[in-house]
Amino acid sequence: MDDRTTASDTPLFDTLTVIGPGLIGSSVLHRARRDGMLARRLIAVDNNPTFRQRVWDLGIADEVTENVAPAVAEADCVMLCVPVGVMGEVAATAIPAMRPGAILTDTGSTKVSVIDAIRPSLRPDISYVPAHPMAGTEFSGPDAGFATLFENRWCLLTPLPETSSDMAVSAVESLWQRCGARTKDMTPEHHDRVCAIVSHLPHLLAFTICGTADDLADQTRSEVLDFAASGFRDFTRIAASDPIMWRDIFLSNRDAILEMLARFTEDAQAMARAIRWADSDYIVDRIERGRQIRRSLIENHQA
Amino acid sequence: MDDRTTASDTPLFDTLTVIGPGLIGSSVLHRARRDGMLARRLIAVDNNPTFRQRVWDLGIADEVTENVAPAVAEADCVMLCVPVGVMGEVAATAIPAMRPGAILTDTGSTKVSVIDAIRPSLRPDISYVPAHPMAGTEFSGPDAGFATLFENRWCLLTPLPETSSDMAVSAVESLWQRCGARTKDMTPEHHDRVCAIVSHLPHLLAFTICGTADDLADQTRSEVLDFAASGFRDFTRIAASDPIMWRDIFLSNRDAILEMLARFTEDAQAMARAIRWADSDYIVDRIERGRQIRRSLIENHQA
Ligand SMILES: NC(=O)c1ccc[n+]([C@@H]2O[C@H](COP(=O)([O-])OP(=O)(O)OC[C@H]3O[C@@H](n4cnc5c(N)ncnc54)[C@H](OP(=O)(O)O)[C@@H]3O)[C@@H](O)[C@H]2O)c1
Ligand SMILES: NC(=O)c1ccc[n+]([C@@H]2O[C@H](COP(=O)([O-])OP(=O)(O)OC[C@H]3O[C@@H](n4cnc5c(N)ncnc54)[C@H](OP(=O)(O)O)[C@@H]3O)[C@@H](O)[C@H]2O)c1
Known part of the structure; x- marks a missing residue:
């Protein structure tokens, strides 16, 4: 990661994989596409064929797939934007396929239970940085997303001493700041x-x-x-x-x-x-x- | 009253007296002043000298006074816009001074208790038509009022068989309709x-x-x-x-x-x-x- 988090004129990551490009995930992709500052390559994963087609038509990802393992294998950063109730199961599929040194993050609206659900699948050679962007609308799905959803909103990070390296925490902070958000750290509880x-x-x-x-x-x-x-x-x-x-x-x-x-x-x-x-x-x-x-x-x- | 309620190109009343020209009362006065369709003459009564001065400076009444009795003596319609808790006491001062055949109405946000508080002072020769304009802002006092506050909002009337003559009910309906509101009748309960x-x-x-x-x-x-x-x-x-x-x-x-x-x-x-x-x-x-x-x-x- 080195200077990625400081040099703000180059993309933060080479490859960013968003799993669950609904309201939140597709808004991240819109922002990434608009400014080109989050990642050089964008991959979206969804289990819903209609949503995959919509993401493709919106042109907010370079690759769209239903297969988690290949989609995360080359990512520097994997972002889980699925509903809170399936975070554990999706993480269990994604984490074994991630490359060493990569960052895992999520956008779940609750943190203690999401962390508990993901923890059993964690590996010592990847960093996991839980986050929660405090922005939303009453709509959902990929058509609800837009590039400015996080503008001037807070994104709360709940880094874990054992699994969140300092570098990974600053990378995820930079990611959300580049989405327009202000970031703040606190404990999950x-x-x-x-x-x-x-x-x-x-x-x-x-x-x-x-x-x-x-x-x-x-x-x-x-x-x-x-x-x-x-x-x-x-x-x-x-x-x-x-x-x-x-x-x-x-x-x-x-x-x-x-x-x-x-x-x-x-x-x-x-x-x-x-x-x-x-x-x-x-x-x-x-x-x-x-x-x-x-x-x-x-x-x-x-x- | 006769054709006042149907002819909409002349003022509804000759003299309208508003007691308590705060948010609601001053908005009625603004509207009356703007369109000239509620009354030829507007009188405002308030016990607060600062508010009287403000009403005067705003130019939304022809007369501004602290004395209830003379201010209601010549009115065709007296509208109580004071807080719900003092309706009874203000009505007890106003009603004995009103001229026979005049209409009394109020804007209190609750109806059963306001009617109970006013009922003991009622006279058989005046009509009382309780009303509640469902409009408001978080501000109060005469500076908060404006002519379009009631536009497209509801005004609920709770006429009483014993004290609200049909003619008085239609006059009060017309008054609120001329303020831009839709009206509806129901029981106080x-x-x-x-x-x-x-x-x-x-x-x-x-x-x-x-x-x-x-x-x-x-x-x-x-x-x-x-x-x-x-x-x-x-x-x-x-x-x-x-x-x-x-x-x-x-x-x-x-x-x-x-x-x-x-x-x-x-x-x-x-x-x-x-x-x-x-x-x-x-x-x-x-x-x-x-x-x-x-x-x-x-x-x-x-x-
Ligand atoms: N909306 C908000 O206000 C808000 C704010 C902050 C954080 N969040 C959090 O962010 C996450 C996403 O919320 P959202 O509002 O963006 O929801 P959303 O619009 O419903 O998007 C969720 C996406 O995940 C997909 N998905 C569900 N299960 C999946 C699975 N097993 N594998 C792959 N994809 C799957 C959904 O597809 P299907 O619907 O076809 O399953 C959908 O595309 C949630 O954890 C939520 O708590 C939401
Ligand atoms: N605001 C709303 O959202 C809303 C909506 C519908 C109906 N209403 C009802 O309409 C009435 C007026 O509400 P508002 O919001 O217009 O209140 P407001 O802005 O506080 O106005 C009330 C006015 O009555 C005056 N007043 C109080 N006691 C008095 C007395 N004994 N004699 C003469 N004047 C007196 C007040 O002056 P001082 O403050 O100096 O006493 C003030 O000028 C209330 O019954 C309320 O329930 C309010």
Whole structure:
């Protein structure tokens, strides 16, 4: 790798293989193709023939195949962009075929369980650097991708002392920076707790309130749709995401999500009690906190 | 009133008095001023001298005063735009001074409790038509108002058989239609249940999750701000609204909100159980419902 991570006018890798060119994977390929700064050669692997055809038609890979082993054999970097639930199985096929010294990375939305699933297949002569680009849309598949998806978004890396060499960590950092992202390192456990509160719990609440509304009597339900503009709509926006991806996330970050939901439920019950007993001060205090967080976000230019 | 409600090329009223020209009240005044179709003369009443000065400087009323009684004495229509918690007290001052045959209306976000608070002051010779324009922003006060706030939004009317004459109901409907809104009639109880699920519960959840995040350890909390783009941000957007208004709404629509929160909490617990026991089908089914609602919203052009 040597100076690849510093010289920013040459591609970072010779060959980059993306397994699962859906929303995330195809966005990496679009970026790689647009700027030419990620790799000289791009290989895409998908088990879905329709998706392989789409990737080929989009012209975002030099080779498109369904066979993992040959596609990873010549790669400097292999990026797993498949759903969290199949990371372990795909890694088990890919890793034995990788060349010594190559880098393995993934984009899974949860880290502890993905690392646990991949760890049994790891080899001492390859570096594995888990990552999670915090960007997405409510769409999926190769047609959903675009080159600027990661622009000004965070990509969290959760390097492991035993398997992530310093050089591999900086290469993966450079990769995401060249995709336009800001990078940050943390432990996998901390990552999963942070994502549980900023992303997984909000999605769980959004899915749930849509279900609650859907269970109401017919007349009320149709009015929910009519009058959704008043707050409910913001929930449905985040509730529109892919069911399989979210099922996988909920199952694979179970402990952190259940902990955050338990804290949240306690807080919601305390709010319910305050409403029942007309405890104005408590209610106003909780609302004020929401506004302060909102204000901090605006200062951070995130809202 | 006679043909006022049909002839749309003359003002609906001679004199319209708006009590509480904040976000909602000043938006009505802006609209009235812009099109000249609501009333020939506009009077604004506020107990806050700074707000009176602002309303005057904005030029959206012909008279601005702190005295309710003279300001309502000559009005054909008096519109209460004060916080829900003071509706009763303001109505008790206004109603005795109103001229026979005049119309009283309000814009409170909850209807059962506002009607209960106003009812004791009602007179048989004035018509009271409760209404709720479903539009708003996270800002408040007269500087937040603008003429197009109600454009293509709903205004829900909850007429009462005993106090809302048909003519008064159509006048208030015309008023909101001339503000650009679509109108719909329903009972106050039904209104409060619908708003509990489409607006009040989403706000309660948004305030609560901001509080839950705020209680986390310092390091995680600062990261919540950094990474908020991933779903959490949509919650803070609706959590930014005025604390006093929301306290009033929570307290005055207590029963419907607690009922919806109880249903929601059951559903969230069922989701938690499904996550704990890895019940994939249940999780996917609940997520699918969210997407269906989202799809219906897009078909309704609300998203
Ligand atoms: N979407 C987001 O917001 C987001 C954000 C950050 C990270 N992520 C993570 O990034 C990963 C990809 O997410 P995505 O949104 O890009 O999903 P996606 O659009 O559904 O793409 C996943 C791709 O992987 C393919 N695939 C699935 N199983 C495979 C297998 N066994 N072998 C080869 N290819 C396979 C899929 O094809 P088939 O559908 O035909 O199986 C699809 O092309 C996930 O781990 C997700 O957690 C997602
Ligand atoms: N904002 C929304 O999203 C929304 C949507 C639909 C309906 N509504 C309802 O519309 C009403 C007004 O809401 P808003 O958002 O316009 O609130 P706002 O911007 O805070 O305006 C309320 C106005 O009423 C004045 N006021 C308060 N108490 C008064 C009193 N006793 N006598 C005279 N004036 C008084 C306030 O002045 P001070 O602040 O100085 O007291 C302020 O000018 C509320 O009932 C609310 O529930 C709001």
